[in-house]
Amino acid sequence: MSSAWNEGYFTDEGYTYGYSREINPVFQRYCLLLRGFAALESAEAWHCELGFGQGVSINIHAAANPGSYVGTDFLPAQAAHASGLATAWGSDARLYDASFEQLLARNDLPQFDSISLHGIWTWVSRDNQKLIVEFARRHLKPGGMLYISYNCLPGWSPSAPLRQLFSLHNRFASHTSARPNERIDAALQFSEALLAANPKYAQAAPNLGAKLQGIKGQDRQYVAHEYFNRDWDCMYFTDVVDAFAPAKLDYAATALPLDSVDPLNLSAEGMDFLEGIEHPIMREQARDYFVNQSFRRDLYVRGANRLSTAEHREAMLNTRFVLLQVIESVPVTVTGPAGEASLQPEIYNPILEALAAKAYAPKTLRQLISAVPSMTYHDVEQALNVLIGMHAVAPCQSEAAEKLVQARCSTLNLQLCKRSLFANKIQVLSSPVTGGGVPVSRFQQLFLIAVMQGKKLPSEWAQFAWDIIGGQGEGILKGDRALTTAEENIAELREQAVGFAEKSMVVLKALRVV
Template sequence: MRDWTAGYVADIGYTYGYYPELNPLRARMAFLNAGLVFPEVLVACELGFGQGMSANLHAAASLTQWYGTDFNPSQAGFAQALAAASGSGAKLYDDSFVDFCNRSDLPEFDYIGIHGIWSWISAENQQVIVDFIHRKLKVGGVLYISYNTQPGWAAMVPMRDLLTEHASTLGAEGHGIVQRIDAALEFAEKLIATNPGYARANPSVHERLKQIKGHNRNYLAHEYFNRDWLPIPFSRMAEWLSPAKLDYACSAHYLDHLEALNLTAEQLTLLNEIPDPMFRQTVRDFMVNQQFRRDYWVKGARKLNPLEQVEALRQQKVVLTKSRADVPLKVAGTLGESAMSEAIYLPILDALADHKPKALGQLEQVLKDKGVLFAQIVQALMILTGATHLTAAQDEAATAKARKCTDKLNAHLLQKARGSSDLGFLASPVTGGGVSLGRISQLFLLAVSQGKKQPSDWAQMVWQILASQGQKIIKEGKTLETVEENIAELTAQASTFADKQLAILKAMQIA
């Protein structure tokens, strides 16, 4: 019998995460900052989409036609249900990579996204994907790929191997993956407690093990317990992608673009002395002890001249996605926390505080009397986006066309929130992607959509939903036992939602 799992964990579903790096709109801003031409993305593909949240949020919230596959039929089925609910027309399959990549009914793509799965699949499947990119990614097209990398994983690789060997050889027969994970972690802790030479030589492993124990077991199953699992250095990834004619473009992690946040002066001097840009990436990974890379590649990198770059950046729209008061004037990089200049950031945040999309050229005009230069605006917006306070925005025509699908998808997701906290994102036609929103806030939004006007009414409705399922609010680690306590806490949360979140959700055209 053919093993359709190919060694990949399939007896437990993946988490319902959303990954903004997969959003082509976000990629465009990174390309412009790097001085590179970015294509018009009309057709896109995600390989290994998991539960399909990213693929569906991007398909519903933009005018891009999305394709994709995930070999797990239960996950593909969930993703297809979301696509049907939104009416986006996303074509999502449960094919293996071999079967999907050899389909005869696929178009050429402007954009292909691969989040995480590269590190968990066999070399044979990796070769299938590279061949697919070579054949199906258009000239000028963009690849987003993320993967576990060295040297950040160097110390942990033996421990990962130990955990998976324990799960496969000593895990109780017939027990599910969660119980085998727990047993493997318990054994690893016992081993570390004996103070083995490995732990003495790698003191960071004990702390990493504690962090792993705190993770969601669905995440751990897919992150650590697949048969194939291999962190590779950047240079090896470059070798893999070379036959597909890809050039490295830039990091998809915006804060990587600001070296002052991540490298000392001495490190930056050494890095700038390296003439080869690819080797420079390898050396940089050693400097920051890189564990996970998120990268954009392009089939034929084309540089913008300085005038073209500035003109394109001036047209780029952005929108503030958090309350102005909730944006701290500090940002964390590899070197630790850095303060933002109030003279630069306060005027920018004030200009964006109404949560309406604005082009960088508009901000330039608004801020010209404040002494804020255009280059400072661009850098500040990269930092604010990297810190998740800001995001790129679509033009009004695309937003208006996408609104019909996002309304349908969000209505479906809000109904799901009545019974589960799994789905923590809604679709915004303004940003072309997902916006994070917890279950209780989603239920408040559901109450608003049903015509309830006051926070107290929202709280009553949410309490009825929770109480009917025997659920109660947990506050500061303590379960609230009485009806009065639960309604009082929900009312307080509803008032905060009304004051801080609702206006932003309306600006994002979610509410």
């Protein structure tokens, strides 16, 4: 292995402060249940995240799930940020800045109920991939689940050479003294000039220009880690299946509930063709060709335990679901690889109304079916999966688990809201209901602080928020126009505060965020 501590990883630019719901153990267990698999669930569970970035997701999940967490990210600045947040809310999570090799060498780690790695596999060396597999072999419990996301073929085939251009320019043509953003921009400009010179490669992949323009508009922290690492190992789905076989891991399910809705993903011809493939791994790989898959989110299980039809149905009926937004904000269309589809009002409106009843309190699938007796079990289940895929609904953990984590979610959320006084980085709070994160903007977090201080009127929340951001010399961007006067900014904040009071608060209360 390389003697350089970063091993070719682009360390000059920190990762984003985003949140990933796929790493939520509650969400993972639901995705397994959807495909008929049992999953471990315990109040004393141990979970692990490999490569936690800035630590937003691992802190959210450590607060919102019973049990304990271990994680590592070998960038010291990111590990320090994650650890600082964990310390602020009193977490017992063990967060390291160890490499995978160093983590594997530890002799004080438990057996884990789940191991997750999001956006790691493709961007590390083959040696590190082997260490990840060995870590899972040693430390994942029988029955435990592993979540992994990665770039894949065939979808990446046309764009892979473009990504290689970026990395090579950064390695060989950039000035080492240049700032990270300057090096990234230089590589993008070089690639744009190369495509403009009309090489045969560009003729063979005619959409590259649009792809490059899209990349130019993305967050530079994301671009740095997606495109500028020296290691980039894009695989087929079956390559990853083979890689994890020595750890006794079996592919079980996708972590994308929308994938279970075939009409959104496949043509009629595609569905007929795949139906004729008996082997599940071959069928899954062939499916990637039909949807031109470029990024996978997969769940593996160590010792897959399939539920009987009766067990599966009973577990689904007992699962609770909750709305993540007011029903008037739910889009009326959904998009998949097969195109855009409209949500049928006669199906979705009654289900949304049932979910919104009793102040948006969570409902079991059994309760929802009772509320819409004209619909079949299959119709309600499929509609829920579409809404989950749209981030409009989330599966919930048990009420017992919710009670165990309520206090620590409140403590973490207070710390996150306090950070919004100074920065716009983390725009998510933790929910003990879902075991995961809920999008809450900086302004909304400032409104919540105002509420905590006893301010009852939206106009007071708006003034409080303006006192903070205006005092820091900042302002609001409305559309493409920057609001320049205090009156304009306060008016916009007042409008947002009214919307927050009338719409968002009922949802946040149902999610036990406030």
